[in-house]
Amino acid sequence: MLASLAALRPRQLASQILSFALVLSTAFMLWKGLSLVTNSPSPIVVVLSGSMEPAFQRGDLLFLWNRSPDAKVGEIVVYNVEGKNIPIVHRVVRNHQGGLPYTKLLTKGDNNHADDVELYARGQFYLNREKEVIGSVVGYIPFVGYVTIMLSEHPWLKTVMLGIMGLMVVLQRE
């Protein structure tokens, strides 16, 4: 692989590096652009647990929207409890509106028997709409996000993928 890199002329090498950088920055800009449009730090999420089955299974892809100041009962929101770093996708079952910064929510997974009070911080019985919710689900594609779950649960797959990509680069010199 290194030998094939050395065989490239400097200009060719520079243009290859540039085009690679372009691909990376385009992906980054698209993600950040979408983040701006939807007003959500994470506009597309992958479902990680089965607590919303049968609506959402593990690996399903969800599109979020965070422009509405409220989150009505029945909406499915993604929230991050302060101090816990796992985003949770659950349905709003109670909404207590108290002007924009004070709206309080209670959530519950469709597949869970009890509401989410046990998932919140100690002494916290309601979610803060403004601080803790990062968007509500508006669109759905099944299964497409399963790759990311596979990669995070079986780290050796990353090595295999990198290996295959490297092999292809070497083999494709024609």
Added chain:
Amino acid sequence: MHSTSARFQNVFSFFTTVAFTVAGLVALSSFFFPTDTVATGSIRNVQIAQGRQNQYGTLGRRQEFAHIKFDLHTDLSPLFHYNTKQVFLYLTTTYPGDGNKYSNNTVTIWDKIIPNNPKSKTKLALKNQRAKYPFNDIIGKFSDRKAELRLEYNVQPHVGALVWGTVKDADTGSEVLTDFVLEDSAKARKAKKAKAEAAKAAKNAQ
């Protein structure tokens, strides 16, 4: 150009293009299905009782909880089409604030997941059904506030946009099925006691 990897790449990109186009068309087509549904609903019984919230095995403060029983009749078959994965049906009560900052309150009292398969019933006839979720107010008491009952749904597609809606009342066409009072339990208890004492006094006087 005609290497195995190039062929594999072409086949894979063609497959993803076709899959995403079909998925997009299916998602768009589900906007053309009408979603008109009607229901009749009424409240049988509202009981306000004292209780405590519970978190991590620790009991919270004592406060009022509402236990509701209701009747409900509806036909949801218009919501089921080929891109419906399930319908999430939920009954909500909405009530105003009590001079506090929470001016608008909505609480789910009962829900049902109806998956789209030939076995599931799309017509519901519930009589004297106990609400699944007894609820407390965020400030802990109801103080005779008037509440409205609505039946709402969320259609979950196989692919595409999620759709929300409210089932209209079969007779009035309004979104509110019925209304009822979340009574002040302390006041009601006092009134009941006073009535009993008055009856006792009347009996003694005879």
